[in-house]
Amino acid sequence: MRLSAMGDVAMTVPVLRAFVKQYPTVKLTVISRPFFKPFFDGIPNLEFFAFDEKERHKGFPGLLRLFKDVKKLKIDAFADLHNVLRSKVVSLLFALSGKKRATVDKGREGKKELTRAENKVFKQLPTMFERHAKVFSALGFPLDLSKPVFPEKAVLSSDILDIIRNENQKLIGIAPFAQYDSKVYPLDLMKEVIAKLAENPSYKILLFGGGKKEIEILDSISEPFENVINMAGKIKFQQELQLISNLDVMLSMDSGNAHIAAMLGVKVVTLWGATHPYAGFLPFNQSLENALTSDRNQYPKLPTSVYGNKVVEGYEDAMRTILPQQVVEKVIEQLS
Incomplete structure (x- = not known):
């Protein structure tokens, strides 16, 4: 589950591509805003579940509905890649129903040390990709991100080609x-x-x-x-x-x-x-x-x-x- 923002949702994609390649028999369901669905198009064994922020999944009752909706998909484990109140609530509901769960550690302490004005600790912190991979590792799926998988270049439609006029x-x-x-x-x-x-x-x-x-x-x-x-x-x-x-x-x-x-x-x-x-x-x-x-x-x-x-x-x-x-x-x- 990762609901926003655009760059953060995009950062989950290479990790999920690595996952489906390394665990081809495991099915993934991504919960995110419908706008981000195209990010995940074409990834095998991955289903997209649209989070309906304005109506069905709004507020606390909406999160209960979200849990029930997703539970119907027979989920075995829940990966919270967002670590905000909404995802924590859903994660807790899965834990209470006896499912494995893991949450991304955003490394707030290290980031505070890196960005403070005095006594700054200026060093490389773990990347978000490493942090996401750690979540899957905690669920029993260690990942190797060193051999990236990327999609083929898309075939451009005539509307795009007409605009860019590439010679x-x-x-x-x-x-x-x-x-x-x-x-x-x-x-x-x-x-x-x-x-x-x-x-x-x-x-x-x-x-x-x-x-x-x-x-x-x-x-x-x-x-x-x-x-x-x-x-x-x-x-x-x-x-x-x-x-x-x-x-x-x-x-x-x-x-x-x-x-x-x-x-x-x-x-x-x-x-x-x-x-x-x-x-x-x-x-x-x-x-x-x-x-x-x-x-x-x-x-x-x-x-x-x-x-x-x-x-x-x-x-x-x-x-x-x-x-x-x-x-x-x-x-x-x-x-x-």
Whole structure:
């Protein structure tokens, strides 16, 4: 069970792919929001159960209904990959009915030590993938994540092909936004990165985002360039996943798009502001060298938070220490 957020749900996918490969006789049922169903399409022995937040599974009575609904599927064990009140309630109900259960340890203590301003303990914490694998291990299913399984590149529909008009170019995805401003690379610098990459006619640059404001910004960025296309608002979510699976590289913030690209086996370059890959959120199967972090010599309190939701005075410009030229070089490196 993992209900949100987009990046966190995407991070369960590589672990579940490893599970079904290593335990082909065991059936998995994923409980999540219906919006995330496409993440799990095509995974063998996996059934998706839609959590109906607004009606059937709303509130405490809804969680009792959820337990009853899922119990009908003859569940033998319950893996709580969320560790929030709702998932804890369902997990407890399974335990009371005599089923095995295990809950993800989010490592709050280590994250607190990593992000505090004083006496910071700056070291790599276990990744979320390792934490998820530990849950299955506790249920009697140890996992080896060292031989990743990825889906085939999707065959692109004519609607997508009409929009991207690709002439055998390398496909570079760029997702310049994140939930919090402290994780967003300054727009003027991102424009420099895009302009520099767009100089090469053998690159096709596809911009990803969502919501009216982001679409307007991406439209204005893409307008001057023939080989830069804003995909936001033009295709459905499922089509977006198909397109991302065909990218040669994705440039992203510490955000959901990074994890979506990684779960599809795409190379990902990430840019980090207030957060840091040491907290365990480096996208799956990506090298730390492809995570460009803000300069800790100039900004010694970094990382200031795990999710980027904390505003620290004087740290607004931390990401300006990541130079556009560095970003361009790192992206091009992935294409060779």
